[in-house]
Amino acid sequence: xxxxxxxxxxxxxxxxxxxxxxxxxxxxxxxxxxxxxxxxxxxxxxxxxxxxxxxxxxxxxxxxxxxxxxxxxxxxxxxxxxxxxxxxxxxxxxxxxxxxxxxxxxxxxxxxxxxxxxxxxxxxxxxxxxxxxxxxxxxxxxxxxxxxxxxxxxxxxxxxxxxxxxxxxxxxxxxxxxxxxxxxxxxxxxxxxxxxxxxxxxxxxxxxxxxxxxxxxxxxxxxxxxxxxxxxxxxxxxxxxxxxxxxxxxxxxxxx
DNA sequence: ATGGTCGCGCTGCGA
Numbered sequence: 001x002x003x004x005x006x007x008x009x010x011x012x013x014x015x016x017x018x019x020x021x022x023x024x025x026x027x028x029x030x031x032x033x034x035x036x037x038x039x040x041x042x043x044x045x046x047x048x049x050x051x052x053x054x055x056x057x058x059x060x061x062x063x064x065x066x067x068x069x070x071x072x073x074x075x076x077x078x079x080x081x082x083x084x085x086x087x088x089x090x091x092x093x094x095x096x097x098x099x100x101x102x103x104x105x106x107x108x109x110x111x112x113x114x115x116x117x118x119x120x121x122x123x124x125x126x127x128x129x130x131x132x133x134x135x136x137x138x139x140x141x142x143x144x145x146x147x148x149x150x151x152x153x154x155x156x157x158x159x160x161x162x163x164x165x166x167x168x169x170x171x172x173x174x175x176x177x178x179x180x181x182x183x184x185x186x187x188x189x190x191x192x193x194x195x196x197x198x199x200x201x202x203x204x205x206x207x208x209x210x211x212x213x214x215x216x217x218x219x220x221x222x223x224x225x226x227x228x229x230x231x232x233x234x235x236x237x238x239x240x241x242x243x244x245x246x247x248x249x250x251x252x253x254x255x256x
Numbered sequence: 257a258t259g260g261t262c263g264c265g266c267t268g269c270g271a
Contacts, residue, residue: 009271010263034271036263061264062271108271116270148271202271204260246262246271 001097001254003029005144005217006238007105007200007247011035011066014245015043021238022050027251028070029096031103031144035064042066059089065103065145069096080104082126090123091130099225099254100134104145109166117166120148124175131220132182140254141222143184146200146247148216149176151186154195155215167216184220187232187252199234200247207246208239217250228255 004027008014011032022030030052035042039058047054052068057078067073073094080091093102107123110116134141149172153159162168180186188197198213207213221229232252239248 013263034263062269110270202260203262204271206260 001028001099001256002251003027003031003099003101003142003144003219003254004249004251005031005033005103005146005219006249007033007146007217007245009034009036009245009247011043011064012037012041013243015046017238017241017243017245019046019050020241021235021249022047022052022068025235025249025251029099029101030068031101032066032068033064033103033105033146035066036061037064055092055094057089057092063089063105065089065092065105067092067094067096067101067103071097080123080126080130082129083122091127098140100137100139100141102143102145104143104147106146106148108148109172112164112166112169121171121175124172124179128175128179128182131179131184135182135184135222138224139222140224140228142187142219142225142252142254144217144219144250146216147176147218149173150214150216151176151180151189155198157196157198157212157214167214179220184222185226185229187219187221187226187229188215188234188250190226190229191232197234199250201239203246208244217247219250219252221252225254229253230255
């Protein structure tokens with residue numbers, strides 16, 4: 001089962017790109033972030049025509065996550081537990097076949113001294129609690145999304161200069177490791193040792209053209225999923241297309 | 257140049 005994660009930065013603005021990639025890559029499950037629309041506005045018909053079922057947790061203008069799957073999507077749960085006052089649509093979870101999947105959009109954090117950065121660290125803590133609880137079920141699980149953190153120096157284009165800035169701050173990397181230390185595995189890094197493989201390039205400063213990227217989109221696998229991990233990679237082709245998202249898909253293949 | 261470019265939606269905010 002091929003499972004991908006992709007921050008599309010508006011599903012409406014990106015629909016031609018998304019449809020092209022679904023046809024080209026034919027993933028079984030796609031975990032989308034930043035769809036930037038309410039549930040009713042999600043282009044379910046166009047995506048359904050390609051054979052996908054859809055589960056959406058949308059929001060007007062900002063955020064929004066969704067799951068696409070060729071098989072039925074069961075036991076859908078919307079929202080990350082742990083803070084009843086958090087109304088931002090950043091988490092959706094479901095079961096597809098024998099694998100539990102989730103699409104996560106971790107807050108960007110804006111700047112290190114902002115309230116949004118504190119919200120980001122709090123979100124990481126809640127995500128850790130959720131993943132810890134799910135691990136107790138001892139099932140195959142893939143938690144994919146835009147984590148908005150590059151875990152290690154090899155995951156950013158200039159680690160010395162960027163250290164301490166948003167998406168590569170020591171507190172964010174520690175929050176990431178706290179999740180990893182629960183016992184989940186970064187699927188891409190489990191199979192690739194090479195540095196300089198990125199999933200996001202800032203529109204500003206023409207980051208893609210100048211090679212200034214970050215690896216911030218990840219698939220975290222439970223041990224039961226890692227045992228079945230056949231392949232994983234980052235597909236940078238969609239990032240070079242016209243009207244591209246600033247993120248590109250990351251995928252893994254789990255044996256049936 | 258503490259900038260740059262997108263998307264949303266109509267003014268500036270979030271990323």
